[in-house]
Amino acid sequence: MSTPTTDPTATPRTARSVLARVGSLGPLLGLIAVALLATALNPDFASFANVSNVLTRAAFIGIIAVGATFVIISGGIDLSVGSLAALTAGTVILIMNALAPSLGSGVPTVMVGMLVALVVGALAGLAHGTLITRGRIEPFIVTLGTLGIFRAVLTYLSQGGSITLDLKLSDTYSPVYYGSVLGIPVPILVFVAVALLGGLVLNRTRYGRYVQAIGSNEQVARYAAIDVTRVKILTYVVQGVCVALATILYVPRLGSASPSTGLLWELEAIAAVIIGGTALRGGAGRVWGTVVGAVLLVTIENMLNLTNIISVYLNAAVQGVVIILVAFFQRGRR
C-alpha cells in the first residue's frame, strides 16, 4: 500500500481520501456481499463443509496469484502459469511412477516428487526472468511463448491422453490434498502460510520495496542503484515456486494430469490479483487483496452451482459482472 503521492492536485486528507479508503476495501465488501447472497439463496453455503470446499479450491489459484502479485507489481506479467502447472504435474507424476519400483511407494518417493516440482517451477521462473531482463523481450511475449511450449510438451508426454499416478503412490500422497490438521484442510493451511509470507516479504522487506519501486518507475529504481535485473528475475522465480506449490497440492486431488489441466488458470490468477486492487501497470499492490480476489472468484462459481436461478449458460457472465463491479468501486484509487 505504498501508492506514491504523485497526484498534483493532492488535497489534504479530505473526503477524497475517505472514499479511497472505502474503495480499497472494495474486494472485501464484494466478497461479503456475494457470501450473504449465497447464504440467502441456499443456507448450505455457510456450512463448514462447503466453506472449506470453497477455500480449498481457492487455494490453487490463490497461491499462484500470490506469486502473480509480485510479478504484476514489478510491472511484468506471467501468462504461462496454467501450462506450467500442467507440465509440472505431468513431470512429477512420471518421475514418481518411475521411482516407485526402486524407492518404494512411500513417503520418500513423494518427497522427491515435491522437490522435483519446486525445481521445475523455479527453473521455469529463472528462464522467464532471464529472457525478459537479459534477453530484453517483453514479458507478455516470453510467457505467451512458454504457455504454448509447456502445454505442448505435456500433451506430447501424455500423447494427448492423461498421465496417471500409480495407485499406491496416490494413497500415500492423498493426505496432502484430502488431509486436515485440526479440522482445517491442508491446502487451506498452505494457502494461508503462502499469503502471510507473501504479505510479509512485499511490505516488510527490502526486496518487497524494490519490487514496488521497479514497478513504479524502473528508470528511477536503476538510478537508486537497485539491481533491477536481479530483482525482476527473482519475481519470476517466486512465481514459478508458487506454481510448484499449487501443483504439489493439485496432484493428489485427481492423481492425474492431462492436456486440460490448468487451462485458463493464468487468467483467473491475473483476475484475482487485479480484483484485489493491484494495478495492472505495476507499482502498487497488496497480497491480502489478491487472497480475497481468489476466494471471490471461486465463491461466485460455488454460488451458481448451489442454486438454480440463472441459466447455466450465463455462469461466466455473472462472474464477469462481479469482476467489473468490484473494479468499479476501486476506481478512486487510480
Place this chain on the structure above:
Amino acid sequence: MKHITYTLLVSMALGVSGALAQGKQVIGVSIPSADHGWTGGVVYHANEAKKALEKQYPNATIIVKTAKDATEQANQIQDLYTVNKINTLVILPYESAPLTAPVANLKKQGVYTVVVDRGLTDASAQDAYVAGDNPGFGKVAAQYMGKEMGGKGNVVILRGIPTVIDNQRVDAFEAALKAQYPGVKVLDKKFGNWNRDDAFKVMQDYLTRFPKIDAVWASDDDMAVGVLRAIQQAKRTDVKLVLGGAGMKEMIKRVMDGNDKLIRANVTYPPSMIADAMKLAVAARVAGKAMPKSTIIPSVLVTKSNASKFYYPNSPF
C-alpha cells in the same frame, strides 16, 4: 439392426482384397490434434489404421495431419490437395460451420470427401458421413441407469461443453428416462466441460446441495474421474452408481475387472470411428465404388461380459 448393418459393412469393406487395387490412391486424413483424451484416441487410431491399411493396400498412400484449430485445419486440407495431390479426404472437422466451405471446395475439385463425427452444415459437401450416435449415447445411458436404479431415485447429470453434441445426448437421456422410468428424478444438470477438475467442483457442490443422490450420469469418463474423487472425499455412501461414457481405457478396465462398485458399465462413443471411416473409404476407393452416404456407429452398452472387446491398452485414451 443398425449395429448389424455396420458390422457387415466393415467386414465387407475389409474383405475386398488388395489385388483388386486399381490406380494409385492418395488419402488425406485431417483430424484435430490431441488436446484431450478423446482426440488423443482419435490420433492413435488414425495412425494405427494408416499402418494397417498401407500394408493391406500397397497402392494406397495415407497422409495423417492434425490441426489445433479450425483455421489451421482449413489451410491444411488446402495443402493436402495442392501439395500432396490427394484424391480422397477423410476429415473429422474441428467445427462444422467454418470447415463446410473448404471441404465443399475440395469436393468441387474432384476430391472424394468423407466427413467423420461432426457433419457439415451443408450436407451436399460430403460424399459420405461416418458418425457416432449421440442421441443413442444418451438413450443407452438412461435405459441402463433406469434399470439399475430399479426405476426410482435421484440422479444428477454432468453435461459437457455447450454444443449440439451435448444437447443431443442430454435431451435423449431425459426423454428416455421420462418415457421408460418416470420414477427417476433428475435433480440438476450442470456443465462440467468434459474436464476432470470442473467435474470435481460441480460434483462437490451437488453433494453439498442434495442430501440424497442415488446415481450420477457423468456422461464422460474424464468427468467420471472427478466425480468419483468428490464422492470419495465427501465420504458419501448414498451414491450407488456412476456412469461415464466414451470408453476410456482405465474405465473399461474397471468394468472388466468388476471390483469397482460404482463403475459397473460404460457407453461407447469410440474414437476408433476415425479408423472405421478410413477403412471404409480406402476399401471403397480401391474398389472404385461409392461409400454408403451415411454410416452411424452405434453407442453400445459396455458391461463386464463384453468389456474386453472395447479395451485398447496401448491407446492413450
